[in-house]
Amino acid sequence: MTLHNEDLTAARHAVEHLFGKCVLTFQAYENLLKAIISEHRLSAHMADIEDIRADRAAKTRQKTMGALMSEMIGSFIVPEGKERQCEDREDAPSVAFNFQLSFTAEEFARVEAEHRELVVLRNSLVHHFLEQHNLRSVDGCLVAQQTLTSALDRVTRAHKELRCWAHEMVTARKVLADYIQSPELDDFFVHGRMPWHIVTITHALREAAMELASGDWAPVDTAISWIEERYPEEQPKDYGCKTWRQVIHESKHFDLQVRKVDGRRKAWYRPRNRSAASG
Template sequence: MTPLSDEALPARQREVQRLLGRCLLRLQQYERLIKAIVAHHELTGPPHALETIRAARIADSARKTLGTLIGDLLGSYLAPNEIGDTPKDLPDCPAEPVMVSFRIGLSLSDADFARLKNELRELVALRNDLVHHFIDRHDLWSVDGCLRASDALVAAYSRIDQYFEQLRGWAEHMEQTRRLAAEFAQSDAFRDLIVNGIAPDSTVFWPVAGIVSALREAAGELAVDGWASIAEAGRWIAERFPEQLPAKYGCSSWRQVVHESRIFDLRYFEINGQRSARYREKEGTANTG
């Protein structure tokens, strides 16, 4: 055993304090970064409420412990096999015609997910040991005890740093994905999705389609006894919204748009000896777009 020295012991104790502080600072960096990932990797809600929902997620993450944050991360940002297309807790908002949802995550094999789950639990145990039990496990009133404590802290920091670099890699992946999403948000495809209700695979979500909104406006201006001429509406829209054409929505005529949308009633009238196709909005659909 190393002889106790009044001069050597304080220096060793200060070294233990320095090494412990280094570990705790790295753990705090880890916690700050994991809070950011948990708060920002997914978002779901109506467009007008997204910023409020995001702020609530940030505030909620800020209050959580490391163990809880890791539990949130597992199965959401980190998930076994394929990540589902729909968030687990998609809110039921029947009054909202449009909901926006995105999730960024890493899909892992079952074996990798199980291994990572165990490793992250070990990190939580290591953190708790350093914060709550370190002084009980080491004799900090002897030089030998301080030396062993220093060795343990060097090993602990190396492990924590590995976890931090791993987490930083995930954060960089998330940020890169968010940049790509932001680029998509500036694209014509995104505008078609949000403004016109046309998905990248050309599927049309008719209740929010731009051409349906245009038909509503035309009907409001042109309807007689509640019914508007489809031909007149087509000309009216072409003058005011030239980008809203049937072909954009995979249709060959305005009558096909009216039929495919399922938003309007279609009826034929005899007017001045000629057959005229007219439309009106179905009851109960006025607030779906």
């Protein structure tokens, strides 16, 4: 074997090694993408949960990488303000969850572009690599190695990012599972006691008070307007209350007082410290 042939053989081996690493990493990325798509949301009757999950996983396994990407963008990955609520079911005992990651408009554009480009890169690699590169020369193999090194770097970074997102989803599901098994939820279903310390409306009231308080106290009517703008889905009736003042009173997480301002009675509130609220 001549020196040229030895160099070409070594160069081709390097190309094949990199090509194999790229394909395997793309497959790992695609498999993780399938797992996220099949598990990030669910709405089913309690008796049908396992069947629905199995059916969704089976259908997801049949989808192309392009179809998976289209489902991830806008369903799992969303821009801020475009989050979707779970579908309510009222005909039978059911469970529904929808895990999403929201990003600023700029970051969402970056994420969408980088991950959608992976579909084009993967298709080009699998279907057109030999057409695009001359592996019959050392120089051609070196160019191919550069292309593969760049592709491997991109898919590796994207796979790492996807793993972080999957970890956040798994963590959130564990929190949800722990909550479902918690004494607070059992107390809610058995005795009808609202777990005020973890519901969104309490968080919204506390957040509004921190934003609007003057001398520790915040006006209730101003806080209501602030919450309605940022948490439009939060309503007292969903928590068994007729008014916001009733929510503030029933939660036992806030102090409430009525003052006269310019001759008119006006309600003010402030968060209690955690030890007082839990008592």
